[in-house]
Amino acid sequence: MIVAERKPMEEIIQMIAPYKKVLLAGCGTCVAICWTGGEKEVGILASQLRLARSNEENKIDVVQATVERQCEKEMVAELRDKVDGVEAVLSLACGAGIQTIAEVFEDKPVFPAVNTTFLGRPEGEGIWLENCGACGDCFLDRTGAICPMVRCAKGLLNGPCGGTRKGGKCEIDPDKDCGWVLIYRRLEKQGRLDLMQKYYPPKNFRAVKRPGKMQAIKA
Amino acid sequence: MNGKIVAFCCEHSAYLAADAAGKQGLHYPENLRVIRVPCAGRVDIIHILKAVEENATAVLVLACEDGLCQHLTGNVRAKERVKYSETLLKEVGIDGKRVGMFNLAANAPHKFIRIINKMNEMIKEQGEGK
Numbered sequence: 001m002i003v004a005e006r007k008p009m010e011e012i013i014q015m016i017a018p019y020k021k022v023l024l025a026g027c028g029t030c031v032a033i034c035w036t037g038g039e040k041e042v043g044i045l046a047s048q049l050r051l052a053r054s055n056e057e058n059k060i061d062v063v064q065a066t067v068e069r070q071c072e073k074e075m076v077a078e079l080r081d082k083v084d085g086v087e088a089v090l091s092l093a094c095g096a097g098i099q100t101i102a103e104v105f106e107d108k109p110v111f112p113a114v115n116t117t118f119l120g121r122p123e124g125e126g127i128w129l130e131n132c133g134a135c136g137d138c139f140l141d142r143t144g145a146i147c148p149m150v151r152c153a154k155g156l157l158n159g160p161c162g163g164t165r166k167g168g169k170c171e172i173d174p175d176k177d178c179g180w181v182l183i184y185r186r187l188e189k190q191g192r193l194d195l196m197q198k199y200y201p202p203k204n205f206r207a208v209k210r211p212g213k214m215q216a217i218k219a
Numbered sequence: 220m221n222g223k224i225v226a227f228c229c230e231h232s233a234y235l236a237a238d239a240a241g242k243q244g245l246h247y248p249e250n251l252r253v254i255r256v257p258c259a260g261r262v263d264i265i266h267i268l269k270a271v272e273e274n275a276t277a278v279l280v281l282a283c284e285d286g287l288c289q290h291l292t293g294n295v296r297a298k299e300r301v302k303y304s305e306t307l308l309k310e311v312g313i314d315g316k317r318v319g320m321f322n323l324a325a326n327a328p329h330k331f332i333r334i335i336n337k338m339n340e341m342i343k344e345q346g347e348g349k
Contacts, residue, residue, distance in 0.1 A: 009310040009311060040263075040265070043265045044264055044265055044268060044307065047265060047268035047269060047272055048268065048307055048310060048311050049311075050272055051268070051271060051272060051308070051311045051313060052311035052312065054272075
């Protein structure tokens, strides 16, 4: 899933300062799971915006809507009636969702209310962990399905840097686990430690030509 | 009269305390609006923000004493939500002290009155608005 966090309130207020009626659009998928842009967060941010601009002279009208997936044009198109009646759109979806809404309604200015941060999964209540860098050249087969590009702060491909702290913590951030310690332990459990002995050449960072595009083969 | 005080009262404790206060003829400010909820854990952040939006000068969440919630963790959750609501209000330039969370038992009408009066005094001192 895509993880995002809400932008600071001052930044949001500044972005929509010139507008008196905005649509606050949420997304019911990834950002809803990471408590950033679902229906509930739309309600909270809308209320905050109304409170921040409660003076008569700069009063704001916030229209609220949440679609199931803001990264799909068909679903975003359902917002047409609401978008027609506002001056601008403030989106709580990830970058893909924000760009979709901007593409569907090209005549309306669209503003991001979140910073899209990483691809990850829920680790515990209120905690999300980055797992995948979407590099396009997956080599999880060699690392016990733990990605060192993401889990190692230095993105090393051939073992730890040598600065691993006691307890298997990262040299850079003692609150985080050393990715290579995790890999070693996983491979040890699987009896595949021989993979640690192998040398792997530098990674192909051009595996995905940006912007990435994929054409599915129709059956 | 001061601005409105909205009190979300758990029906197992604070609401009964408010009721008992009424039956005992204890006086409490006329600007108080009591909202009965099945559990303090039912009060969500949006309810608190909406109350402030609707011109409540103070919002109280009154829950059961620690460890005595009929739904086990309703009062704990309410406490966290109130704390977070304070942060959200501060973000938009509103004093977080306008939101408060207190624990009390059903047989504590005097404590109920004390809480309400204290909040009333506080908003009187600070004046209405932001």
